Amino acid sequence: xxxxxxxxxxxxxxxxxxxxxxxxxxxxxxxxxxxxxxxxxxxxxxxxxxxxxxxxxxxxxxxxxxxxxxxxxxxxxxxxxxxxxxxxxxxxxxxxxxxxxxxxxxxxxxxxxxxxxxxxxxxxxxxxxx
Amino acid sequence: xxxxxxxxxxxxxxxxxxxxxxxxxxxxxxxxxxxxxxxxxxxxxxxxxxxxxxxxxxxxxxxxxxxxxxxxxxxxxxxxxxxxxxxxxxxxxxxxxxxxxxxxxxxxxxxxxxxxxxxxxxxxxxxxxxxxxxxxxxxxxxxxxxxxxxxxxxxxxxxxxxxxxxx
Amino acid sequence: xxxxxxxxxxxxxxxxxxxxxxxxxxxxxxxxxxxxxxxxxxxxxxxxxxxxxxxxxxxxxxxxxxxxxxxxxxxxxxxxxxxxxxxxxxxxxxxxxxxxxxxxxxxxxxxxxxxxxxxxxxxxxxxxxxxxxxxxxxxxxxxxxxxxxxxxxxxxxxxxxxxxxxxxxxxxxxxxxxxxxxxxxxxxxxxxxxxxxxxxxxxxxxxxxxxxxxxxxxxxxxxxxxxxxxxxxxxxxxxxxxxxxxxxxxxxxxxxxxxxxxxxxxxxxxxxxxxxxxxxxxxxxxxxxxxxxxxxxxxxxxxxxxxxxxxxxxxxxxxxxxxxxxxxxxxxxxxxxxxxxxxxxxxxxxxxxxxxxxxxxxxxxxxxxxxxxxxxxxxxxxxxxxxxxxxxxxxxxxxxxxxxxxxxxxxxxxxxxxxxxxxxxxxxxxxxxxxxxxxxxxxxxxxxxxxxxxxxxxxxxxxxxxxxxxxxxxxxxxxxxxxxxxxxxxxxxxxxxxxxxxxxxxxxxxxxxxxxxxxxxxxxxx
Numbered sequence: 171x172x173x174x175x176x177x178x179x180x181x182x183x184x185x186x187x188x189x190x191x192x193x194x195x196x197x198x199x200x201x202x203x204x205x206x207x208x209x210x211x212x213x214x215x216x217x218x219x220x221x222x223x224x225x226x227x228x229x230x231x232x233x234x235x236x237x238x239x240x241x242x243x244x245x246x247x248x249x250x251x252x253x254x255x256x257x258x259x260x261x262x263x264x265x266x267x268x269x270x271x272x273x274x275x276x277x278x279x280x281x282x283x284x285x286x287x288x289x290x291x292x293x294x295x296x297x298x299x300x
Numbered sequence: 301x302x303x304x305x306x307x308x309x310x311x312x313x314x315x316x317x318x319x320x321x322x323x324x325x326x327x328x329x330x331x332x333x334x335x336x337x338x339x340x341x342x343x344x345x346x347x348x349x350x351x352x353x354x355x356x357x358x359x360x361x362x363x364x365x366x367x368x369x370x371x372x373x374x375x376x377x378x379x380x381x382x383x384x385x386x387x388x389x390x391x392x393x394x395x396x397x398x399x400x401x402x403x404x405x406x407x408x409x410x411x412x413x414x415x416x417x418x419x420x421x422x423x424x425x426x427x428x429x430x431x432x433x434x435x436x437x438x439x440x441x442x443x444x445x446x447x448x449x450x451x452x453x454x455x456x457x458x459x460x461x462x463x464x465x466x467x
Numbered sequence: 468x469x470x471x472x473x474x475x476x477x478x479x480x481x482x483x484x485x486x487x488x489x490x491x492x493x494x495x496x497x498x499x500x501x502x503x504x505x506x507x508x509x510x511x512x513x514x515x516x517x518x519x520x521x522x523x524x525x526x527x528x529x530x531x532x533x534x535x536x537x538x539x540x541x542x543x544x545x546x547x548x549x550x551x552x553x554x555x556x557x558x559x560x561x562x563x564x565x566x567x568x569x570x571x572x573x574x575x576x577x578x579x580x581x582x583x584x585x586x587x588x589x590x591x592x593x594x595x596x597x598x599x600x601x602x603x604x605x606x607x608x609x610x611x612x613x614x615x616x617x618x619x620x621x622x623x624x625x626x627x628x629x630x631x632x633x634x635x636x637x638x639x640x641x642x643x644x645x646x647x648x649x650x651x652x653x654x655x656x657x658x659x660x661x662x663x664x665x666x667x668x669x670x671x672x673x674x675x676x677x678x679x680x681x682x683x684x685x686x687x688x689x690x691x692x693x694x695x696x697x698x699x700x701x702x703x704x705x706x707x708x709x710x711x712x713x714x715x716x717x718x719x720x721x722x723x724x725x726x727x728x729x730x731x732x733x734x735x736x737x738x739x740x741x742x743x744x745x746x747x748x749x750x751x752x753x754x755x756x757x758x759x760x761x762x763x764x765x766x767x768x769x770x771x772x773x774x775x776x777x778x779x780x781x782x783x784x785x786x787x788x789x790x791x792x793x794x795x796x797x798x799x800x801x802x803x804x805x806x807x808x809x810x811x812x813x814x815x816x817x818x819x820x821x822x823x824x825x826x827x828x829x830x831x832x833x834x835x836x837x838x839x840x841x842x843x844x845x846x847x848x849x850x851x852x853x854x855x856x857x858x859x860x861x862x863x864x865x866x867x868x869x870x871x872x873x874x875x876x877x878x879x880x881x882x883x884x885x886x887x888x889x890x891x892x893x894x895x896x897x898x899x900x901x902x903x904x905x906x907x908x909x910x911x912x913x914x915x916x917x918x919x920x921x922x923x924x925x926x927x928x929x930x931x932x933x934x935x936x937x938x939x940x941x942x943x944x945x946x947x948x949x950x951x952x953x954x955x956x957x958x959x960x961x962x963x964x965x966x967x968x969x970x971x972x973x974x975x976x977x978x979x980x981x982x983x984x985x986x987x988x989x990x991x992x993x
Contacts (some may be wrong), residue, residue: 189793190769216823226816227830230771230933231794256939260980262821263898267977309490316694325699326715330725332612339710341598343633354734401628412622412630414615434785454636467637 172199174281175205180200180288183294184235191288199223211265218262218275225253239299245289254283333416338447340388342413342426342455348380348400349431377406380432386455387425390418419449426455426464439463476572481953484911493949494913500678501566506664511555511701513657515548518653525646530606531704534608538700543551550667550694554718556598558690560719563594574867577756579780579806581750584666588747591669593660598720600653600963604646609714610643611635616724623732633903638707665782670804671918672781737803759834760805765789765800767817768830770796773933774811779918780804783811783831798831808917809833809887814922816934819891829889834881845892848878848900849901855974856966859902861885865916866909868955874962878902885909886920890927890936897944898977904944906962911951921949939978943968959977 174195181188198221229251236244257279308462310419333339362370379400386394394413401407402453409430423444439457440466454467484498491497497504522545524533537545567587570576576584601618603610618631634640668674677683702715716724750917760782775783775798781802798811811831812818818829820842827839849859853876860879862869869879884887885907896902906922913936915921926932928945936945948954948961 183896186769207748219821220817220826221821223817223819223822226819226934226955227767227769227771230816231769232770233933234770250933252938256937257980258938259894259898259937260977265901273708288535306492310685311486313490314689317558317561318554318689319860321554321561321719322693322697324718325553325557326717329713330716332711332728335712337710337712341636343630343636344793345629345633395748407628410629412619412632414619414632451709452637452708456636 174284175224177285180235180284180292182288182292183299184296185290187228187232187235190224190231194221194224194228197221215262216265218258218265222255222258222262225258229255232292235299236295241295241298242254243291243294243298249292250287254287257283322426333450334417335449337416338419338450339416339452340417340422340424340455342384342386342394342411342415342451343386344382344398344428344457345408346382346428346430346457346459347406347408349383350375351378351380351432352376356397366432377404379406379409380430382409383429385436385437386413387423388415388445389423417447419447419451421446424455424466424467428464429459439465441466470754473572473574474569477952478711480569480572481951488911493911493951495679495681496911497678497682498565498569498911499911499914501562501569501677503675503678504682504686505559505562506676508555508559509661509664509691511687511690512552512559513661515552515555516657518545519552520650523650525650526643527641527646530560530604530646533700534605534701534961537696541575542698546698547691547694550697550699552601552688553699554690556601557717557719558686558881559594563590567591574756575916577750577755579782579804582669583672584750585747586663586669588743590660590663591657593663594744595723597653597657597660598717598898600649600656602720604649604653605701606646606705608703608711609701609716610706610726611707612714612716613721614705615711615902616727620727620732620735623736629809630747635707638787641707645652646810649731658875659777670781674964707890710925728878741918748925758807760802761800761808761809761831761833763800763831764796764828765792765830767815767828768794768797770794770798771816772796773814773816774798775921777810777923778918779810779816780806781807782806792815800831806917807833807835808884808920809836809882810884810917810920810923811839812836813887813927814934815889818889833883833887836887838889841882841892842895844880845896845901848880849896851901852876852878855903856903856969857902858965858969859896859905860908860962861888861905862908863910863916863920866899866952867948867950867958868952868982871955872958874925874959876966877962884915886917886918886919886924886927888924892947894937894940897940897975903972903975904946904965906946906948906965907978908948908950908954908958910949911954912949914951941972941975943972944975946979 176195180191182191214297233244233251235241235248241247247263248267261275261279261282354373356373357371358449362372365371381400382398383434384394384396384398393415396411398409398411399405400409423442425440425442427440429437429439431438443466445466446452454465456465456467457463457467480498481851484496493499519534519537520535522533523743524530534549563661599613603617605615614759615632618635618835634645641718645941668676672751678686716722723735723739726738730738748787768783770788771789772785775785782801784799784801786799788794788797790797812833814831815829815831818832818838819836820827824839824842828841829838834840845859849857856876858877860869860872860877862879862881863885864881864883866885872879888907893905896905909921912921921930925947927934928936928942928947930936930938946961946965948958950957
């Protein structure tokens with residue numbers, strides 16, 4: 171059972187970015203799967219770390235594309251990126267110290283974030299680069 | 301206060317830099333030759349005589365050549381080395397055999413020598429041999445000269461002026 | 468033996484530079500900008516030269532008189548330009564010489580860096596040919612001396628049969644056309660010089676050809692002051708019928724002629740050639756320097772170009788994808804140009820210790836400093852620390868010597884360049900409480916051995932350059948201390964001060980966040 175499903179409106183029109191969005195969603199679903207079957211704390215930490223890494227790399231690529239095309243809303247978009255990464259770090263730290271982890275919370279947060287960010291920021295990016 | 305000290309020290313360091321440049325760009329004075337000395341320059345740019353005389357080509361030899369290359373006379377290119385000697389006040393200052401230049405040794409024999417001597421009277425003797433077939437020296441010149449301080453005296457050679465030129 | 472010479476030389480430079488650091492500050496120390504200062508003096512010479520050229524007459528009598536006109540009648544403009552032209556040329560010899568010595572003692576001439584060193588050797592010849600040619604144009608006594616000596620020197624080579632010195636036999640032998648030739652050479656050779664200067668900086672990214680503005684202003688003012696206090700003048704006019712006796716030579720350029728007089732033309736040739744050959748071959752003298760280049764791991768590279776932007780030596784290029792993945796580009800390393808500094812590793816977004824230990828292979832990595840090993844070393848070594856003021860000291864191969872650091876509550880780890888550390892590691896150390904604070908140290912500010920390490924790291928910490936240190940990491944727990952190799956004693960004081968600050972801060976607490984709030988809300992309601 172997957173946490174997030176891919177929707178066509180998530181497509182930004184740039185093959186590499188779409189590829190990474192798809193990969194991220196697959197990875198997140200894999201995390202969710204693992205959690206459901208009682209993974210160890212180590213494994214969950216590792217997977218959270220992997221999500222964090224993949225998303226960081228993806229944002230780096232997106233930011234490079236935005237800078238290359240002199241995108242006018244670069245600053246705001248980058249702020250969003252930094253905010254999400256901070257939230258993921260919060261989840262990671264909270265899990266590590268308090269042993270508290272709610273898969274539902276994570277799912278909700280990511281789903282919300284994805285649809286919102288994709289719907290607004292990335293869609294505008296797609297239109298402007300169009 | 302610290303700022304003032306820093307600026308002052310920078311000023312001093314820049315100062316040291318320009319003092320170094322200012323000084324070493326003209327000092328210390330270098331003495332090339334003392335002002336009681338004079339200079340004799342011996343130079344030569346002269347082609348020695350041909351080693352072999354020119355010879356006429358016979359009728360058959362001419363016929364063998366292509367029509368556009370038929371010449372009556374053939375002159376072998378190689379030239380004689382030039383033997384050159386200079387004596388100043390009886391002392392042999394320079395003695396050399398100068399090979400003609402060029403791959404076929406048919407060019408000029410060259411030399412340039414600079415001698416620093418005290419100013420005043422000197423006896424000069426220059427002689428050369430530009431033909432191996434001649435024994436000894438076939439050009440010679442002797443002269444007493446008086447050199448003023450720092451004067452440059454040139455000894456050159458030209459066949460059309462009948463040999464050595466003392467300047 | 469060479470190693471010992473280099474280390475003693477480095478010691479001398481470091482102590483001389485310490486004086487200049489107090490005066491100029493270590494971000495504006497002229498010793499850290501010798502190459503760009505040489506460039507700057509070149510521009511002063513070129514611009515002043517253009518002005519002089521407009522007035523120069525290419526004839527035996529006109530040469531001297533046209534320069535006299537500028538020096539005497541137009542002393543306020545032409546004369547100043549002439550002096551600037553001369554003194555900036557001298558300054559260029561000084562900065563070029565110091566630059567060469569410094570790169571030698573800082574060990575920046577071997578291995579991959581051979582190209583920069585090697586292309587510098589012809590620059591010495593070109594600078595000297597330009598300077599000597601310039602003095603020749605004046606056609607005063609000094610120029611006559613140069614003419615006779617240079618032609619005798621060149622005549623020693625058996626290349627051309629007719630002696631060049633015959634052209635300077637007496638007044639009658641020289642023609643005006645010779646001055647046209649000299650003027651042409653004095654433009655052509657400096658142009659060649661500029662071309663080779665351009666080649667010399669080819670393997671550097673963002674080559675610094677301008678020194679910091681304060682140094683530019685200071686230098687040109689210094690040159691102007693010197694030009695006004697001691698204007699450059701000609702000596703008596705040349706007369707080929709009379710020998711030159713005493714001359715006020717410019718020792719920066721013309722020391723070669725008294726040297727030739729003391730020895731011989733042949734000796735000067737042999738000395739110049741032998742020294743040039745020796746210098747040119749230095750990069751290949753044992754011990755050879757060869758560190759393994761960084762390696763790209765395509766599974767972790769999406770072509771984000773952060774490594775490409777951060778490489779100081781143009782060793783990384785972005786190429787079309789070769790593994791069939793949907794990304795447009797991939798990073799590619801030119802092994803022959805990689806210094807193995809690791810700045811690219813510090814820039815890679817996948818170089819983060821939060822990853823699964825077995826998966827910690829970043830998109831680009833130093834084979835002899837794998838990130839996995841760094842993560843383990845940090846965890847292991849900091850585990851030995853106790854108390855509330857635990858400091859992780861991170862430094863580099865060229866800065867403060869960390870081997871000698873033995874302080875309570877401190878462990879030290881070295882990297883090739885401190886900027887090879889991805890900022891994510893700082894986040895990791897603080898948030899996982901491996902240490903209470905991290906002290907980053909290295910070379911003097913303004914003198915990073917790998918050119919941009921200090922700049923990039925400071926920008927990453929300040930949030931001005933990607934990858935940025937996350938804002939949630941408390942900046943009071945990350946400090947930098949740039950002090951170079953001789954900063955050992957000051958480092959101890961800095962560490963104590965840092966530990967006192969950490970004691971006041973207390974243990975690390977994670978920042979307030981929505982996650983925490985939601986969690987407490989859930990717990991309460993459950």
